[in-house]
Amino acid sequence: MFFQQLINGIALGSTYALIALGYTMVYGIITLINFAHGEIYMVGAFVGLLLVATFKLNIFVAMVLAMVTCMVLGVLIELIAYRPLRKSSRLSALISAIGVSIFLSTLAQMIFGADAKGFPSDAFPVNQIHIGDADISTLQLLIIGISAILMVALEFIVQKTKIGKAMRATSEDYNTAALMGINVNVVISFTFALGSALAAAGGVLVGLLFNAVSFNMGLMAGLKAFAAAVLGGIGSIPGAMLGGLLLGITEVLGVAAGYSSYRDAIAFAILVLVLLVRPTGLLGRKIQKKV
Amino acid sequence: MGEALQALLGNINPYFLQIIVNIGIGIVLALGLNVITGLTGQLSLGHAAFMSVGAFTSALLTIRLGMPFTLNILVTGLVTAGVGALIGYPILRLTGDYLAICTLGFAEIVKVVFLNLDITNRALGLSVPSPNTTIPMPIMVWLVVVLAVIVVSFIHNSRFGRALKAIRGDEIAAEAMGIDVARYKVQSFAIGTFLAGVGGGLYAHFISYINPSDFGFLKSIDILSMIVLGGLGSIPGSIIGATILAAAPEFLRFMAKYRMLVYGGLLVFMMIFRPNGLMGGINFTEVVLRAIGRKPHMKEEMEKKQH
Numbered sequence: 001m002f003f004q005q006l007i008n009g010i011a012l013g014s015t016y017a018l019i020a021l022g023y024t025m026v027y028g029i030i031t032l033i034n035f036a037h038g039e040i041y042m043v044g045a046f047v048g049l050l051l052v053a054t055f056k057l058n059i060f061v062a063m064v065l066a067m068v069t070c071m072v073l074g075v076l077i078e079l080i081a082y083r084p085l086r087k088s089s090r091l092s093a094l095i096s097a098i099g100v101s102i103f104l105s106t107l108a109q110m111i112f113g114a115d116a117k118g119f120p121s122d123a124f125p126v127n128q129i130h131i132g133d134a135d136i137s138t139l140q141l142l143i144i145g146i147s148a149i150l151m152v153a154l155e156f157i158v159q160k161t162k163i164g165k166a167m168r169a170t171s172e173d174y175n176t177a178a179l180m181g182i183n184v185n186v187v188i189s190f191t192f193a194l195g196s197a198l199a200a201a202g203g204v205l206v207g208l209l210f211n212a213v214s215f216n217m218g219l220m221a222g223l224k225a226f227a228a229a230v231l232g233g234i235g236s237i238p239g240a241m242l243g244g245l246l247l248g249i250t251e252v253l254g255v256a257a258g259y260s261s262y263r264d265a266i267a268f269a270i271l272v273l274v275l276l277v278r279p280t281g282l283l284g285r286k287i288q289k290k291v
Numbered sequence: 292m293g294e295a296l297q298a299l300l301g302n303i304n305p306y307f308l309q310i311i312v313n314i315g316i317g318i319v320l321a322l323g324l325n326v327i328t329g330l331t332g333q334l335s336l337g338h339a340a341f342m343s344v345g346a347f348t349s350a351l352l353t354i355r356l357g358m359p360f361t362l363n364i365l366v367t368g369l370v371t372a373g374v375g376a377l378i379g380y381p382i383l384r385l386t387g388d389y390l391a392i393c394t395l396g397f398a399e400i401v402k403v404v405f406l407n408l409d410i411t412n413r414a415l416g417l418s419v420p421s422p423n424t425t426i427p428m429p430i431m432v433w434l435v436v437v438l439a440v441i442v443v444s445f446i447h448n449s450r451f452g453r454a455l456k457a458i459r460g461d462e463i464a465a466e467a468m469g470i471d472v473a474r475y476k477v478q479s480f481a482i483g484t485f486l487a488g489v490g491g492g493l494y495a496h497f498i499s500y501i502n503p504s505d506f507g508f509l510k511s512i513d514i515l516s517m518i519v520l521g522g523l524g525s526i527p528g529s530i531i532g533a534t535i536l537a538a539a540p541e542f543l544r545f546m547a548k549y550r551m552l553v554y555g556g557l558l559v560f561m562m563i564f565r566p567n568g569l570m571g572g573i574n575f576t577e578v579v580l581r582a583i584g585r586k587p588h589m590k591e592e593m594e595k596k597q598h
Contacts, residue, residue, distance in 0.1 A: 027388075085562060088566030091334065095519045095561075096558065096562040096563070098512050099554075099558025099559040099562070100559060103556055106555060107552060110548060110549075223395065227392065227396065263403075268397070268399045268400050272393055276382070279385050
């Protein structure tokens with residue numbers, strides 16, 4: 001029973017982690033809480049659904065196309081709503097992000113309607129695999145597998161490639177990186193593209209998992225993913241993964257323990273408790289106060 | 292007296308009256324958040340949760356005790372301030388975005404808890420009876436607005452307010468100057484949540500139906516947008532921001548379907564073209580003094596210096 005719930009938790013948690021990575025990367029580079037990120041995830045889910053349901057595309061092709069669409073969307077949002085605000089107060093950028101988020105969710109509601117839509121049943125064949133006394137569906141394995149692959153790919157890009165090095169440099173010190181000849185605008189656009197692609201993948205996977213895609217799915221998922229990013233230590237990529245998994249598992253265990261009506265509060269309760277003990281998150285660096 | 296006031300309001304278009312009350316409640320809420328975020332510099336993303344605490348406290352005081360409304364509002368404010376101080380005490384040690392996410396987390400927890408309590412009637416929400424007072428609601432609301440503006444202005448210009456501004460400027464320097472940062476932060480949080488509670492109480496009795504889901508994240512963001520749009524730390528800014536954003540949904544109503552779309556776009560445009568808010572960086576006292584000719588314009592002053 002516990003093992004079963006653990007698997008459920010890891011599957012849910014890896015989708016949180018996918019979304020949380022976008023928050024944490026953007027925050028690490030321009031210290032902006034990108035509140036529109038949850039809406040990018042929602043758009044990704046809708047694009048995936050549209051391609052599978054209307055154009056009868058294979059689910060994997062649809063996921064890749066959704067990721068590409070959201071990359072473009074993420075870069076566009078940064079260009080229109082955040083870049084002009086880079087020199088003004090962080091709160092203005094935050095409000096701008098919220099404006100984008102309201103805009104996108106209303107647009108989705110107008111285009112796709114207010115009711116939740118499901119993926120067609122033949123989108124991905126779901127079989128149950130018995131391991132011991134636990135049932136694991138192939139869908140859960142797919143989610144865990146794809147999330148793991150994407151996270152490893154991200155880690156590779158950030159640690160081993162030239163643009164990844166530029167990202168790390170920019171996140172360390174924006175101005176010095178610019179002085180060293182790094183085109184910070186390109187780096188920031190690239191960061192948004194990467195984060196948005198991961199969010200879109202998360203959106204398609206969650207759409208498959210709960211078989212529901214709706215215009216307001218971005219808000220709560222975004223908040224929880226953001227909580228996951230902060231829990232792990234915002235700005236830290238392994239932290240976001242750990243935070244996402246931890247929140248997913250506690251949420252599923254909490255529901256299994258009979259607190260299902262408190263479902264949405266469990267993640268935040270854990271977050272608040274952890275922050276009170278470790279004010280910069282689990283893997284967060286200690287902030288050095290300059291005097 | 293009650294009937295006379297009621298008759299007076301009877302001449303005003305009820306739709307217009309409703310917008311005016313919405314604006315009044317918006318101003319009270321915005322002033323509260325402005326003390327926390329604008330004056331003390333502590334970003335709170337959970338203001339609506341305190342509005343929710345206030346709304347339910349006030350509604351229950353009327354339903355269960357039939358308390359007179361003026362007393363009710365005061366008790367509601369104090370209860371909410373108590374809750375605010377209780378929550379603020381541990382979390383105000385956090386700074387910046389960590390504080391923001393913590394307040395957001397608390398707001399979600401408050402919402403979910405209220406959705407599961409019997410006393411708040413769970414997800415069904417509460418029907419609120421009309422307030423136990425002869426003064427009509429619109430006048431009540433605007434009396435509170437005037438009081439709130441006066442009190443917050445006093446705070447801005449007092450020794451206490453200057454300490455809060457010092458914390459906003461630089462916490463460590465403020466600490467070094469002998470300001471008890473932790474205590475001042477909790478006190479400013481309590482004042483802000485007091486106003487949130489009062490605003491919530493007014494809202495509950497004006498709308499006459501409250502549901503925990505009404506006070507979610509988007510409501511907090513609404514209030515935050517008001518003070519950022521108006522200009523952080525500015526009282527006239529809060530009033531203008533609250534007026535615009537509380538009235539905007541009504542004036543955008545002619546676009547019906549596109550209303551929220553335009554609202555989202557407007558927020559982005561406002562921030563791009565006026566990133567510090569409409570009143571940001573404008574010293575209102577100075578503007579007034581200049582207008583009545585008590586203070587020369589900056590340009591004239593510069594010219595004088597050059598001579």
